[in-house]
Structure formats: C-alpha cells, structure tokens
Amino acid sequence: MKVLMFGWEFPPHISGGLGTACLGLTKAILRQGVDIIFVVPRAYGDEDQSQMQLVGANTIRVKVNQYHFGETVANEQNLQYVTIGSNLIPYVSEEEYFDIINNKVSVDRQFKTYAHADTCTIDLHGGYGGGLMGEVSSYAYIAEEIAKKFNFDVIHAHDWMTYDAGIAAKNVSGKPLVVHVHATEFDRSGMHVNQVVYDMERRGMQAADKVLTVSNLTRNTVINHYGVPESKVTTVYNGVEAIGAKSSIQFEKSVDDKIVTFLGRITYQKGPEYFLEAAAKVLQRKKNVKFVMAGSGDMLEKMMWRAAELGISKNFFFTGFLRGDDVIHMLSISDVYVMPSVSEPFGISPLEAMRSNVPVIISKQSGVAEVLKHAIKVDFWDIDSMADAIYGIITYEALGQMFREYGKKEVDSIKWDNAAKRIKEVYKKLSEK
Amino acid sequence: MKNICLHFSVHQPFKLRNYRFFDIGVDHYYYDDFYNKSNALAIAKRCYVPMNKLLLSLIKENKKALKVSFSITGSALEQFEMYTPEVLDGFKALAKTGCVEFVTEVDTHSLVSVTNNFDEMKRQIQENADKIKALFGQEPKVFKNTGLVFSDEIGEQLVELGFKGVLAEGSDQILGWKSPNFVYCCDRNPRLKILLRNYKLSDDISLRFSNQRWSEWPLTADKYAAWICSSLEKEEVVNVFMNYKTFGEYNKQESGIFDFFKAFVSIIVNNKDVEFATPSEIVKNLQPISVLSVPQYSSNADEERDLSAWLGNNLQRQAFNAINGLQKMVRSVDDAALTRDWDRLQACENLDYMSTKYFNHEQVSSPYQTPYEAFINYMNIVSDFEERLNQYPVSSRFSLLSKEELENEYKKQKELLDELSGVLKKSSETKKKAPAKVAPKKAVAKKAPAKKTVAKKATEKVETKKTAAKKTTASKTAEKKVAKKASAKTTKKTTKK
Numbered sequence: 033m034k035v036l037m038f039g040w041e042f043p044p045h046i047s048g049g050l051g052t053a054c055l056g057l058t059k060a061i062l063r064q065g066v067d068i069i070f071v072v073p074r075a076y077g078d079e080d081q082s083q084m085q086l087v088g089a090n091t092i093r094v095k096v097n098q099y100h101f102g103e104t105v106a107n108e109q110n111l112q113y114v115t116i117g118s119n120l121i122p123y124v125s126e127e128e129y130f131d132i133i134n135n136k137v138s139v140d141r142q143f144k145t146y147a148h149a150d151t152c153t154i155d156l157h158g159g160y161g162g163g164l165m166g167e168v169s170s171y172a173y174i175a176e177e178i179a180k181k182f183n184f185d186v187i188h189a190h191d192w193m194t195y196d197a198g199i200a201a202k203n204v205s206g207k208p209l210v211v212h213v214h215a216t217e218f219d220r221s222g223m224h225v226n227q228v229v230y231d232m233e234r235r236g237m238q239a240a241d242k243v244l245t246v247s248n249l250t251r252n253t254v255i256n257h258y259g260v261p262e263s264k265v266t267t268v269y270n271g272v273e274a275i276g277a278k279s280s281i282q283f284e285k286s287v288d289d290k291i292v293t294f295l296g297r298i299t300y301q302k303g304p305e306y307f308l309e310a311a312a313k314v315l316q317r318k319k320n321v322k323f324v325m326a327g328s329g330d331m332l333e334k335m336m337w338r339a340a341e342l343g344i345s346k347n348f349f350f351t352g353f354l355r356g357d358d359v360i361h362m363l364s365i366s367d368v369y370v371m372p373s374v375s376e377p378f379g380i381s382p383l384e385a386m387r388s389n390v391p392v393i394i395s396k397q398s399g400v401a402e403v404l405k406h407a408i409k410v411d412f413w414d415i416d417s418m419a420d421a422i423y424g425i426i427t428y429e430a431l432g433q434m435f436r437e438y439g440k441k442e443v444d445s446i447k448w449d450n451a452a453k454r455i456k457e458v459y460k461k462l463s464e465k
Numbered sequence: 466m467k468n469i470c471l472h473f474s475v476h477q478p479f480k481l482r483n484y485r486f487f488d489i490g491v492d493h494y495y496y497d498d499f500y501n502k503s504n505a506l507a508i509a510k511r512c513y514v515p516m517n518k519l520l521l522s523l524i525k526e527n528k529k530a531l532k533v534s535f536s537i538t539g540s541a542l543e544q545f546e547m548y549t550p551e552v553l554d555g556f557k558a559l560a561k562t563g564c565v566e567f568v569t570e571v572d573t574h575s576l577v578s579v580t581n582n583f584d585e586m587k588r589q590i591q592e593n594a595d596k597i598k599a600l601f602g603q604e605p606k607v608f609k610n611t612g613l614v615f616s617d618e619i620g621e622q623l624v625e626l627g628f629k630g631v632l633a634e635g636s637d638q639i640l641g642w643k644s645p646n647f648v649y650c651c652d653r654n655p656r657l658k659i660l661l662r663n664y665k666l667s668d669d670i671s672l673r674f675s676n677q678r679w680s681e682w683p684l685t686a687d688k689y690a691a692w693i694c695s696s697l698e699k700e701e702v703v704n705v706f707m708n709y710k711t712f713g714e715y716n717k718q719e720s721g722i723f724d725f726f727k728a729f730v731s732i733i734v735n736n737k738d739v740e741f742a743t744p745s746e747i748v749k750n751l752q753p754i755s756v757l758s759v760p761q762y763s764s765n766a767d768e769e770r771d772l773s774a775w776l777g778n779n780l781q782r783q784a785f786n787a788i789n790g791l792q793k794m795v796r797s798v799d800d801a802a803l804t805r806d807w808d809r810l811q812a813c814e815n816l817d818y819m820s821t822k823y824f825n826h827e828q829v830s831s832p833y834q835t836p837y838e839a840f841i842n843y844m845n846i847v848s849d850f851e852e853r854l855n856q857y858p859v860s861s862r863f864s865l866l867s868k869e870e871l872e873n874e875y876k877k878q879k880e881l882l883d884e885l886s887g888v889l890k891k892s893s894e895t896k897k898k899a900p901a902k903v904a905p906k907k908a909v910a911k912k913a914p915a916k917k918t919v920a921k922k923a924t925e926k927v928e929t930k931k932t933a934a935k936k937t938t939a940s941k942t943a944e945k946k947v948a949k950k951a952s953a954k955t956t957k958k959t960t961k962k
Contacts, residue, residue: 409835
C-alpha cells in the first residue's frame with residue numbers, strides 16, 4: 033500500500049508540535065509496512081542535496097529525494113520525500129510570524145534562503161498577508177501534478193494548509209482522502225475565527241472520506257463546528273517517541289530552588305497568563321521557587337509587564353524560544369511542568385516532560401488529558417487549583433516519587449505504533465471500498 | 466440449629482473541603498459542610514430511615530425471629546446527631562427490641578490497628594464502646610475492625626480489652642481450603658472467637674444484586690435462601706457482613722432490594738433448620754472448630770484482601786505516617802478541637818482516595834479527579850494541623866522531649882528566670898530612689914512597658930514562628946509559668962504536662 037501524504041513541516045525544520053507529530057507518525061506507519069510519498073512545502077533550501085533527484089512536473093520543478101532517518105527504520109527506502117518550492121510558511125516560529133504580520137521583517141528573507149537551493153521555478157513574490165492564500169492554491173496545483181505523476185492508494189493530508197492539496201489530488205486520482213486534524217481554527221484563534229481558514233478547513237473535512245482527529249476534544253469540535261457526520265470522524269491519539277540515545281546527556285541542576293516550567297508558544301491558546309497568576313500565588317507562600325516561561329509569542333511582552341506588576345520578576349524568568357538540547361536541558365532541571373492551555377487539540381509536550389521524569393500539570397482542555405492518568409488535571413482558568421498542584425508537587429516529596437515511578441511507564445506505553453496501526457486500518461477500509 | 470449472622474456496618478466519613486495551600490495557617494476549618502449535610506440527608510432518606518423502619522417492622526412481624534447486628538463509627542454517629550436525628554432514633558428503637566446487637570468499631574474508622582500503637586488503638590475502640598453504651602445501653606462483646614482488618618497480634622490485644630469475639634474477612638488467603646462457615650479461634654489466644662465473612666454470599670447482595678450483567682441476575686429471595694441453606698447443610702454458620710448502604714444506596718430502591726430482604730427474612734424464619742443469630746449469640750453458643758492463624762494483616766479490601774487498598778503506594782504511606790506521627794503531640798496537648806480534627810483526619814477513606822491500583826475502575830467513588838489531588842489536599846490539611854499543634858507552648862509536650870531537649874529547655878527557662886529576677890531587682894531599686902525626685906505615677910508607667918518587653922523576649926526564645934494573636938496567649942502562659950517557678954522554686958518536674 034502506498035500513501036500520498038501532504039505535510040507542512042518536517043524535521044529538521046520544525047517549530048511546533050506538528051513537525052514532531054508528522055515525523056513520529058511517518059516512521060511508525062512505515063514500520064507498519066505502508067509506503068509513503070511525503071510532500072512538504074519548503075522555503076529553506078538547506079536540505080541534503082546529495083540524496084536528491086530533481087523531477088520536473090510540467091513547468092513546476094519538484095524535488096524528490098529519499099529521506100533518511102538518523103536511525104534505522106525497517107522500510108526506509110519506501111519513504112519518498114518530496115519538497116516543493118513554495119512560500120508556504122504557516123508554522124514559522126511564532127516570533128517570526130508576529131514580526132511578519134507586523135511587517136517588521138519582509139518575507140523576502142525566506143525566499144532568499146530558498147533561492148540558494150536553486151531548485152525551483154515558481155515565482156515567489158508578494159507579502160505574507162494576501163499572498164498566503166495564493167500559495168495555498170499553488171501548493172494545491174503542484175499537488176495535482178504530483179498526483180498525476182505518482183501511483184498511490186490513499187491520500188493523507190495534515191492540517192488545513194494541505195487540505196486543498198488533498199482535494200486536488202483526490203479529484204485527479206479518484207483515490208480516497210484522509211484528512212488529519214491536528215488543530216482547528218477554534219484552537220488557534222479562540223472565538224476570533226478567520227473565516228477564510230475556517231472555510232478551507234470545512235471544505236477539506238467535507239471532501240474527505242475520513243477525518244482523523246488527535247483527541248475526542250478535537251473530534252467534538254469537528255462534529256459540532258464543521259458539521260461533519262460523527263461516523264466519519266475517528267480519534268487517533270498521538271504518541272511519543274521513545275527517548276533516544278541522543279538525549280541521554282545529563283544536565284545537572286545548579287540551583288537548590290525548585291523550578292516550575294512553562295514551555296510553549298506564548299500565545300492566547302497556550303494560556304501563559306494563568307501560569308503567571310498561579311506562580312504569583314505560590315510565591316506568596318514559598319520563596320525558594322523559580323518559575324520559567326520558555327518560548328516566544330505575541331503575548332510575551334504582556335507577560336513581562338504583568339510579572340513586573342505582580343512584583344515577582346525576581347523569581348519569574350523568560351528564556352525566549354528554546355530549541356533542541358535546550359529544551360531537554362530545561363526539562364531535565366524542572367521539578368514541575370505546567371501546560372495551562374486554553375485549548376490544546378493534543379499536546380505532546382507534557383509527554384516529553386514525563387519522559388524526562390518531570391511531574392506534569394495539564395489543563396483539562398487538552399486532548400492529552402484524555403489519555404494521561406498520572407498527571408494532575410486542572411481547568412485552565414482555575415489558577416487556585418493550579419497553584420495548589422504546583423505547591424503540592426514541590427512540597428510533598430512522595431508526589432514526585434510517584435510521578436517518576438508511574439509517569440515514565442505510562443508515557444512509554446503511549447506509542448506512535450498504536451496510532452499507526454489504527455491509521456493503517458483506516459487506509460485499508462478506505463482502499464477496499 | 467444452623468445460624469445466619471447478619472451484620473451491617475454503618476459509616477459516614479466527613480468529606481474534606483478543597484483545602485488550598487494558601488489556607489495553611491490561615492483557615493483551620495477542613496470540612497465540606499454543605500456536601501456532608503446534603504449527603505447525610507440524601508443517604509438517610511434513601512437508606513437509613515427506610516431500612517431501619519423495615520427492620521423494626523420485620524422484627525415485630527416475625528416475633529423477634531429476625532436478629533441483626535450493627536457497627537457504627539463515631540463520625541456516623543456525629544453526623545446523625547447533627548443532621549438526621551431520626552436515624553439515631555431508628556437505631557435506638559431497634560436496640561430496644563433486644564434483637565439487635567451493636568458491635569464495637571474503631572471510632573475514627575482509622576487503621577490505627579496496624580500502627581503497633583496499641584494504646585491508641587485501645588483508646589479509639591474504647592471511645593466507640595462508650596458511645597454505644599451511652600446511646601444503646603449495650604456492653605461491648607464483639608469487635609469489628611475498620612475494613613475487617615485482622616491479624617493474630619490484633620486478636621491478642623482484643624482479648625486484653627475484654628472482647629470475646631471478632632469479625633474478620635473469610636479470605637482465601639487466610640483460610641486456604643477451610644470454610645468460612647465455622648467459628649474459629651485466635652492463634653495467640655484461643656479465648657477469642659473469630660467470625661469470618663462469607664464474601665461470596667455477602668457480595669452477592671451488596672455488589673452484584675443490581676448488576677444485570679451478572680449471570681445470576683435477577684437474584685430472588687428463594688434462590689439466595691437456597692444457596693445459604695445448601696452451604697449450611699454440613700456447616701454451621703453463614704456470616705453475611707455488608708455495608709448498611711447496600712440497602713437503598715448501592716442497590717437502589719427500584720432494584721427491589723427492600724422487597725428482596727423482606728422475602729428472604731420470611732423464608733428463613735419459616736425454615737426450621739436455620740435461624741438468625743447475633744454475633745454474641747454465635748460466640749456464646751458455637752464452639753470453635755479450629756485455630757486460625759493470621760500472621761499477616763487480612764482485610765476485606767479489593768482482591769488482595771490486604772492493606773494495599775490503603776497503604777499500597779508511597780503517597781498513602783506518607784500521608785498515613787504524617788498523620789500518625791502526630792499522635793503523641795495530639796494526646797499531650799489534649800485540646801478538644803485538635804483531637805476532633807485528628808480523629809476525623811484519620812478516617813481511612815482519605816487514604817482510599819489516594820489509591821493508584823484501580824485507576825480506571827470506579828470502585829471507589831472518590832471526590833478527587835486523581836489520587837494526586839487527593840494527596841495534595843490531604844497533606845495541605847495535615848500541614849495546617851501540624852502548625853496548629855506546634856503553636857502550643859513547649860511546656861505542653863515536655864513529656865515527649867528527650868533528655869537533651871529537656872535540659873536545653875531547662876537552661877532556656879532558667880536564663881529567662883535569671884533575666885527576669887534581674888529586671889525585678891533593678892526596678893525595685895529604682896523604685897526606692899524614685900520617690901525623691903519623680904512622682905510615683907510616672908515610675909509605674911515606666912515600669913510596665915519594661916516588663917512587657919521582657920515577657921515578649923522570653924516567649925520569642927521559647928517559641929519561634931508565631932502569629933501575633935497566639936503570642937499574647939502564649940506570653941500569658943509563659944508569665945504564669947515563670948511566676949510559678951519563681952515562687953515555688955521548683956525544678957523542671959513541676960512543668961510536666
């Protein structure tokens with residue numbers, strides 16, 4: 033079986049949960065004996081040239097290369113990795129996104145890096161704002177070409193930007209379309225929904241033969257807000273990669289104080305202000321605690337002002353955006369990890385924290401709350417509960433021990449392979465129809 | 466004549482309120498009154514009141530052929546008194562029939578019996594026995610532990626308390642091939658007879674009666690009576706022990722549980738070979754068939770029938786140790802409010818809620834989302850409780866201090882005394898000189914603040930971390946003590962207690 037998969041980011045260039053999820057999922061699906069053609073828009077151009085072949089699809093030049101994972105994957109050769117030149121940068125790091133929106137940085141910067149790669153002939157011009165939708169449709173156009181070129185059984189599209197591509201491919205090939213919802217516009221923007229994006233999401237879900245959601249929370253959103261019939265929507269929980277040899281680096285904690293960490297984009301969706309308010313409550317009673325807000329986003333400045341206003345800046349730290357080892361470092365010295373998301377379709381980060389033996393507090397408004405047992409769950413707005421949970425974990429040692437004992441075990445049982453198995457079943461059913 | 470022994474345990478825990486860490490040291494009230502009251506009222510309406518009535522009418526109808534026994538914990542009695550006195554009246558009426566025995570419980574519904582602190586265990590048992598005697602006029606003869614926890618060691622202690630019999634779990638772990646349908650006696654002291662719960666026949670009613678997926682559903686009185694009679698063909702006594710909430714709460718009225726019980730009683734009453742008996746009667750009339758050795762704790766909890774439901778994980782053990790570690794302090798302080806809180810905090814439900822064994826099962830209806838929240842809430846309360854205990858002057862716990870600590874305390878107090886006598890001397894000297902120049906009124910005014918500061922200093926030395934309010938009371942006691950010492954010139958012996 034062969035799957036044509038449309039993604040929008042893939043390692044090494046990941047800035048959010050989606051890239052990680054796509055990587056984990058693709059690897060696991062490959063292990064299930066399913067071949068994948070992975071199509072991803074790229075504006076970086078620093079990928080490994082040695083492995084690439086160039087494929088021209090009419091006037092559009094598309095790169096096809098064999099993607100090699102660092103480690104051995106059974107069917108490595110069965111993953112074809114296609115990158116297409118496009119100005120689709122949907123999930124740039126939030127700081128950049130913010131700057132782009134406010135025209136602080138011209139998007140040209142992105143093109144330049146791409147131009148170096150010298151592999152594409154699509155015209156790239158125009159600002160971010162209006163051009164984005166154009167890029168989405170050009171992506172869809174390319175998808176059409178790819179769909180003509182390759183043989184496959186099922187189409188699998190990840191999140192809204194790729195839905196149109198999925199639909200185009202479906203129209204050309206007549207193959208069934210699976211749409212994978214990692215987040216909806218309601219998660220990203222609360223109630224200030226961008227109508228264009230919403231329409232695109234709705235179009236994709238309606239056109240799809242099967243809609244996969246990452247949690248029941250998202251499943252409900254899809255059913256209630258997008259009018260998709262229940263029978264068409266299936267929940268497939270995300271997994272987490274088993275910890276590799278790479279992260280076996282041990283970081284020593286250099287302070288005696290307890291460290292409580294928030295790690296994520298500092299945006300409305302992630303609920304940083306609730307973390308901050310809870311921190312202020314804890315600090316009223318306990319002085320030897322340090323709170324860390326790692327990440328960047330449009331609410332960063334506001335958070336800094338608020339921390340100063342509450343007079344807790346001495347114990348409240350902002351690190352900016354963390355990458356790679358820094359994340360592992362941050363987690364390994366943390367005593368508590370808090371994810372107070374207002375709306376989180378799944379939320380892999382608490383699983384990563386638990387993998388590093390860190391007790392987690394998660395909001396009930398997250399998909400991961402549906403699968404996790406060994407975590408404290410609070411409503412994102414309930415700062416009293418949140419503060420109490422933080423205080424409890426850093427004060428009563430038995431709690432930390434329990435989390436270390438059970439949390440790790442639990443995380444190890446949440447595997448991508450389980451997700452892949454379910455997805456394979458979905459593929460099978462669809463292709464048999 | 467073969468016997469059926471019915472025993473109903475009655476317990477109403479005090480649910481703890483959401484106690485946040487910022488309440489520690491600020492708010493000393495730990496209970497969710499609204500929930501406790503509405504819950505007590507609801508259960509009384511569904512279970513206690515109708516079932517008490519039913520039992521009373523059945524005893525009268527059947528001319529006292531129906532006999533049952535109860536055990537009621539202190540917290541249940543307290544809640545009946547506060548919220549539903551009609552329930553208490555119902556039990557009193559039952560007691561008057563002479564067909565109802567009240568078995569002694571651990572008053573706090575705690576696991577004190579596994580702490581090896583037998584003095585405390587005896588105290589908690591005695592407390593319940595006293596209450597039963599005052600309310601229902603019955604002398605304690607038989608004992609039922611929290612969760613039917615039993616071991617040889619506990620048995621030995623029970624004999625010392627004058628008990629003739631004990632109710633325990635007829636678990637396969639302690640019985641092996643033996644049958645629970647006989648009376649056994651304790652390994653350490655054969656004078657204590659053991660009545661073992663027939664868990665199969667007990668759980669058929671309490672756990673399975675309204676379970677429609679059970680292969681034996683619906684359970685009719687005829688079927689159930691036939692099961693009992695068949696087990697009694699060769700054996701002597703069937704012990705059916707269950708929670709009183711089985712009637713109307715675990716099995717709702719609509720399930721037909723009340724009618725079932727009524728029909729069951731009439732079948733047994735009309736059967737000439739089988740009769741109802743109270744635990745005391747069984748202990749008196751039946752001879753033990755063999756010695757039963759229970760070297761390890763057994764209980765009626767979960768499949769394991771051991772202590773793991775309460776002390777299975779680290780959270781539970783730490784919470785248990787935290788509260789039990791305060792026992793000596795609580796006893797030496799002997800403050801009514803503190804003792805009451807300590808009693809309530811010991812209730813084993815608090816540990817139940819922290820169990821991680823059955824995460825997915827909803828067997829334990831915990832008010833907490835996760836065991837972790839239960840633990841945090843409980844520990845916050847224990848922290849506050851401990852703080853309150855520590856605010857008591859050291860003098861109240863002299864008996865607990867080690868020799869070194871006592872010596873230190875003695876030194877401190879002595880220094881204080883010397884300082885005070887020095888100040889007194891000075892002030893009397895100035896008094897003598899003063900009349901010559903200054904008016905006497907002023908001198909008095911000057912003297913007063915001086916004394917106060919000394920007293921304050923003294924108390925600060927004795928205790929640290931004190932709220933302002935407590936300080937004044939504490940300083941008063943300290944002053945008194947110092948005054949006492951000064952006048953009587955006694956040694957540390959006088960400062961006992």
